[in-house]
Amino acid sequence: MNSLILQTATRVLVALILVFSIYMLLRGHNYPGGGFIAGLIAASAFVLFAMAWGMEAAQSALKIPPSNLAAFGVFIAAISGMLALFSGEAPFSGQWLQVTGDKNSGGLTLSNVLIFDIGVYLAVLGAVLTLIFALEEPG
Amino acid sequence: MSWLLALPFLIPILTALAAFPARARKLLCGFISVFGCALLLTTTIVILVLVETGGTRAAQMGDWAAPFGITLVADRLSAIMLVISGIVGFCVSLFSLSDIRKYRVKLGFHSFFQLLLAGVCGSFITGDLFNLYVWFEVMLIASFALLVLGGDRIQLDGGIKYVALNLVSTLLMLTSIGMTYGLTGTLNMAQLHISLAAVDNPTAVSALAVLFICAFGIKAAIFPLFFWLPASYHTPPVTVTAVFAGLLTKVGVYTLIRTFTLIFPSELQFPHTILLGTALLTMLTGVLGAAAHYEFRKILAFHIISQIGFLVLGLALNSPLALAGAVFYMIHNIVAKTNLFLISGTAKRLTGSFELSEIGGLYRASPLLSFFFFIAAFSLAGFPPLSGFWAKLLLVKASLDQAAYFVVAVALITGILTLFSMSKIWAEAFLKDHPKDYCQSLQDIPRYERYERLLPVAFLALITLVLGLIPGPLIDYSLAAAGELLKPGEYIEAVLGLDIQYVGNR
Numbered sequence: 001m002n003s004l005i006l007q008t009a010t011r012v013l014v015a016l017i018l019v020f021s022i023y024m025l026l027r028g029h030n031y032p033g034g035g036f037i038a039g040l041i042a043a044s045a046f047v048l049f050a051m052a053w054g055m056e057a058a059q060s061a062l063k064i065p066p067s068n069l070a071a072f073g074v075f076i077a078a079i080s081g082m083l084a085l086f087s088g089e090a091p092f093s094g095q096w097l098q099v100t101g102d103k104n105s106g107g108l109t110l111s112n113v114l115i116f117d118i119g120v121y122l123a124v125l126g127a128v129l130t131l132i133f134a135l136e137e138p139g
Numbered sequence: 140m141s142w143l144l145a146l147p148f149l150i151p152i153l154t155a156l157a158a159f160p161a162r163a164r165k166l167l168c169g170f171i172s173v174f175g176c177a178l179l180l181t182t183t184i185v186i187l188v189l190v191e192t193g194g195t196r197a198a199q200m201g202d203w204a205a206p207f208g209i210t211l212v213a214d215r216l217s218a219i220m221l222v223i224s225g226i227v228g229f230c231v232s233l234f235s236l237s238d239i240r241k242y243r244v245k246l247g248f249h250s251f252f253q254l255l256l257a258g259v260c261g262s263f264i265t266g267d268l269f270n271l272y273v274w275f276e277v278m279l280i281a282s283f284a285l286l287v288l289g290g291d292r293i294q295l296d297g298g299i300k301y302v303a304l305n306l307v308s309t310l311l312m313l314t315s316i317g318m319t320y321g322l323t324g325t326l327n328m329a330q331l332h333i334s335l336a337a338v339d340n341p342t343a344v345s346a347l348a349v350l351f352i353c354a355f356g357i358k359a360a361i362f363p364l365f366f367w368l369p370a371s372y373h374t375p376p377v378t379v380t381a382v383f384a385g386l387l388t389k390v391g392v393y394t395l396i397r398t399f400t401l402i403f404p405s406e407l408q409f410p411h412t413i414l415l416g417t418a419l420l421t422m423l424t425g426v427l428g429a430a431a432h433y434e435f436r437k438i439l440a441f442h443i444i445s446q447i448g449f450l451v452l453g454l455a456l457n458s459p460l461a462l463a464g465a466v467f468y469m470i471h472n473i474v475a476k477t478n479l480f481l482i483s484g485t486a487k488r489l490t491g492s493f494e495l496s497e498i499g500g501l502y503r504a505s506p507l508l509s510f511f512f513f514i515a516a517f518s519l520a521g522f523p524p525l526s527g528f529w530a531k532l533l534l535v536k537a538s539l540d541q542a543a544y545f546v547v548a549v550a551l552i553t554g555i556l557t558l559f560s561m562s563k564i565w566a567e568a569f570l571k572d573h574p575k576d577y578c579q580s581l582q583d584i585p586r587y588e589r590y591e592r593l594l595p596v597a598f599l600a601l602i603t604l605v606l607g608l609i610p611g612p613l614i615d616y617s618l619a620a621a622g623e624l625l626k627p628g629e630y631i632e633a634v635l636g637l638d639i640q641y642v643g644n645r
Binding site: 067078084085 | 141142145149152153155156159160198199200201202247250
């Protein structure tokens, strides 16, 4: 589609949608949201980009093949689930790394739950884009 | 323990991830896949031994106590299903080394194959309804990818029918899971056994039962919901069909058995009546469909349906012997069916086609292959002393005990018609001469390929033969498994612990 209005609007919108997808990803930690829906939102940004600028432009904007992205996402998720192995707990148990302060006074903690969600985010983004890019390729 | 129970799906997922970057190198990728399957098989055997010696095992994922977190449970039925999935996975991955072409490997065949195994094993070991749904989705995505991989026109045609009907099934399943949660406030299967019996709303529970029959019935391919199966199973490479035929529909039957022995209260009789009717019709329509076809794989595909009828029959009769029959039948059937599809692939390699009218001369080309086919096919038809005979005997005896003579008649007619179809393949593909006198001998194909094609077939035929000659251990095991299914006390205790406080939101 070669529309000046769409192309101009897309420049702004794609950035906004991607930021919003990150927001949804992080929000999912305590509220509705999370990796799955955020991955879908991010994929929609690339789809919008593809509609405005063409499939090749979207593919080169993504830099890496989407199928690799999906596999990498599953890999991160699987690894984060297996981190519990080192502390001898059950699979997919939450692991917490205290960065600053202590647990009760609200210091900064990192968790494997977040890593898992990032994995889901990448897996969904990659899988959806693999499907959509494949549909556009000439058979 | 909790790690051991998670391994049956962790191993295939990690293997899939390992095979993905290696997909450009056919040989390496294939070996990763075979190695992963060998590891899976070993793990499942360990689980089987543990369950057999120490009773039902349960593990809570993420240390969230049942019934609130995801529980993995291995009882006798789960354990034997896991082992048989390991065996099928191993044999089929070995066969795939020579059957799957380079461009399909490059598209990620082995990763999707492992993902499919993860979905199957996950469904067998989970003790949570929603988690079961997730594994069904994993299975659906992987199987759809395997069906259309490579993208022949006929594959896409079959793939669309397959995915459309399976999406309907998934939707029904999600609806019924939502309703279950609304009624009971839990999705843990062991907890559901307690909570669902306490629900004072017979209309809703009955509706739920019917929804579950439809959802899992489509997956299991029972009458009249089976039409997606013969429409799609003859389209992909034979390796894919073999693993689908062996495992996918059986996951549906497994979940039906779980649902109507564990989740729903045993006083609820009408689902078993519905299942009895559908089982008989499934047996007959499947075998009649097979009689009408003259394509190797289509005949076998229709036979899958007819065999599903026998499995559901075991559940419908709902006696210890009948359920044991269903378990034994399932094991026998998975082995024989996978083997027949693998043989059909080698038959095509030698003769050039799946159409029975266009092929022939296999007996002269390869007596060994013919021998393996004979074992698998006549076991399927229930010929003594092969494994299928004992499977049918258990079910027929169970029906006689309940004075269900009509059921016995249908089972025997189905057996005879199965024999007819198998003899048809035997006569057309193996005994008669090839119409164009073009039939390679097995000796003509390269040596490593010969091994990759024959070893899995020989192994599966050996299992069929051993099960036929020494059926005692597996019959005892099946009876024990059936006893556990009918008295789920041990299962519930393993999951929830001794003192059960939570009853759900009545």
